[in-house]
Amino acid sequence: MKPRDRDDEGRARSARPRDGLGRPLPYGVPGVERQPEGVVRSPRESVAEAQRLLDAGMPFHAHEVFEDAWKSGPEEAAPLWRGLAQLAVGLTHAARGNAVGGARLLRRGAGALAAVDGSAYGIDVPGLVRWAGELARRVDGGAVVDAAAEAPRLAPGGP
Structure with a gap:
């Protein structure tokens, strides 16, 4: 049996390269x-x-940034970062062609975000909730998703 890949701390972590949507290559x-x-x-x-x-x-990869923010930031901000991570994973699944998982995570993330205020961080929570709901409806309808073309704006008037 082939030994498992390990990171510098000895934790199991695949060393396989990944594509832009996180799929192992x-x-x-x-x-x-x-x-x-x-x-x-x-x-x-x-x-x-x-x-x-x-x-x-x-x-x-954006989901990993959000995950770091929720794990290293103040506890009261964790629901915001978790919701954003769920949106990013939902977009990932939708772009990979997993319509059921993509729509489910987009809705779960939108539901989580609907209960938080991201204004202290410059995050357009209402806009993201609308974006996620609309994308989830389109994914349910069979839309093919291009992750870059569907990228949400995190901040109002953002780049």
């Missing part, structure tokens, strides 16, 4: 550089980095 094939885990950023840095990744069609 065969060993030796060039992939997209992975987001480092556990990076502590300011909320505005997290939003800017996640937006860059979303715009590049890499929502799986």
Whole structure:
């Protein structure tokens, strides 16, 4: 049996390269550089980095930025970052062709975000809730999703 890939701390972590949607590629094939885990950023840095990744069609990687923000930030902000991570994963699944999972996660993330205020971080929560609901409806209807073309704007009037 082949030994499992491990990270520097000895945790199981696949060393296989991944594409922009986080899908594993065969060993030796060039992939997209992975987001480092556990990076502590300011909320505005997290939003800017996640937006860059979303715009590049890499929502799986943006989800990792949101995950770091919720794990390293204040507990009261965790629901915001978790909801954003769910939206990013929903977009990931929709772009991978998993309509059921994509629509479900988009709705779950929108539901979580509907209960929070992101204005302190410059996040357009109402706009994201609308975006997620509309995309979920389109995905349910069979829409083919291009992650970069569907990238949401995290901040009002954002890039």
